[in-house]
Amino acid sequence: MSMPFYVSPEQLMKDKADYARKGIARGRSVVVLQYDRGIAFVAENPQSLRKISEIYDRIAFAAVGMYYEFENLRVAGIRYADLRGYSYDRSDVTARGLANAYAQTLGTVFTQEPKPYEIELCVAEVGRTEERDQIYRLTYDGSVSDQHGAMVMGGASAAAEEWIKARWNPGLSLADALALAVSALAADPAGGEPRVLSPGQLEVAVLDRHRPRRTFRRIVGPLLVDLLNADSPTAHAPETDEGIPGHPDILSASLVDTAEAAGQQGSSSTATDPSSVEHDPRVPPPSDERGPASTQRVETGDDPT
Numbered sequence: 001m002s003m004p005f006y007v008s009p010e011q012l013m014k015d016k017a018d019y020a021r022k023g024i025a026r027g028r029s030v031v032v033l034q035y036d037r038g039i040a041f042v043a044e045n046p047q048s049l050r051k052i053s054e055i056y057d058r059i060a061f062a063a064v065g066m067y068y069e070f071e072n073l074r075v076a077g078i079r080y081a082d083l084r085g086y087s088y089d090r091s092d093v094t095a096r097g098l099a100n101a102y103a104q105t106l107g108t109v110f111t112q113e114p115k116p117y118e119i120e121l122c123v124a125e126v127g128r129t130e131e132r133d134q135i136y137r138l139t140y141d142g143s144v145s146d147q148h149g150a151m152v153m154g155g156a157s158a159a160a161e162e163w164i165k166a167r168w169n170p171g172l173s174l175a176d177a178l179a180l181a182v183s184a185l186a187a188d189p190a191g192g193e194p195r196v197l198s199p200g201q202l203e204v205a206v207l208d209r210h211r212p213r214r215t216f217r218r219i220v221g222p223l224l225v226d227l228l229n230a231d232s233p234t235a236h237a238p239e240t241d242e243g244i245p246g247h248p249d250i251l252s253a254s255l256v257d258t259a260e261a262a263g264q265q266g267s268s269s270t271a272t273d274p275s276s277v278e279h280d281p282r283v284p285p286p287s288d289e290r291g292p293a294s295t296q297r298v299e300t301g302d303d304p305t
């Protein structure tokens with residue numbers, strides 16, 4: 001009779017942890033940091049698959065590691081938030097509650113399944129003030145830690161996080177925060193020359209506390225180029241949406257282009273003489289063109305008596 005193969009619990013947990021850490025380290029990093037108007041997310045992600053997503057009104061999600069694993073958790077988090085907000089109140093959906101739910105799932109998989117999740121998560125909620133912002137980091141074994149200022153996940157995260165925390169300061173503008181995050185992503189862990197990351201290689205999003213209700217916005221295109229350009233006067237994302245059909249959460253227009261378009265529209269409207277515009281007979285004239293109130297007559301279907 002053969003004896004069953006025995007592995008001590010300590011060795012089994014250590015092997016699982018080493019396996020998960022190696023898988024996470026192979027991925028590209030994600031930086032999450034606070035700035036004066038909210039929380040910014042910056043990921044090195046040239047693919048169309050998203051690492052950063054909206055969960056609820058003031059809550060966002062970022063992850064590194066195996067895409068299909070953290071995508072399942074992202075969808076589950078959206079369902080959790082929607083159900084709780086519908087059953088109780090939208091204010092009852094918090095990043096802390098969502099982080100606890102994720103921690104239970106990650107911990108159960110790590111202890112009971114042969115293969116742990118090779119992922120690391122961040123759940124962030126923007127508050128009404130900078131002091132009320134919440135950033136939670138969740139590791140492969142379900143551990144939760146409260147983060148402040150800035151954090152880095154994936155890749156050589158230890159060296160990058162130490163570098164960015166030494167340079168982060170409260171009250172950074174969005175442009176300064178993005179420049180700091182990109183520098184941390186581009187740094188060589190071995191101490192060599194930093195890489196050059198173009199805007200097309202980055203995935204950038206923010207939770208803007210100045211926006212009502214839904215605060216999550218993605219930053220792409222000319223606006224991202226302007227924010228990353230040290231010579232550009234653009235320091236923040238616009239506070240008004242662009243109204244792109246099907247993509248209400250995307251900000252792409254440069255503030256310089258937006259100002260020029262508004263100026264051209266204003267000049268064209270000023271050049272139009274109102275007296276030269278013919279009135280449509282189907283549209284009632286303005287109140288000052290209808291004559292005295294005594295001569296007005298309101299026709300209704302009721303008998304005047």
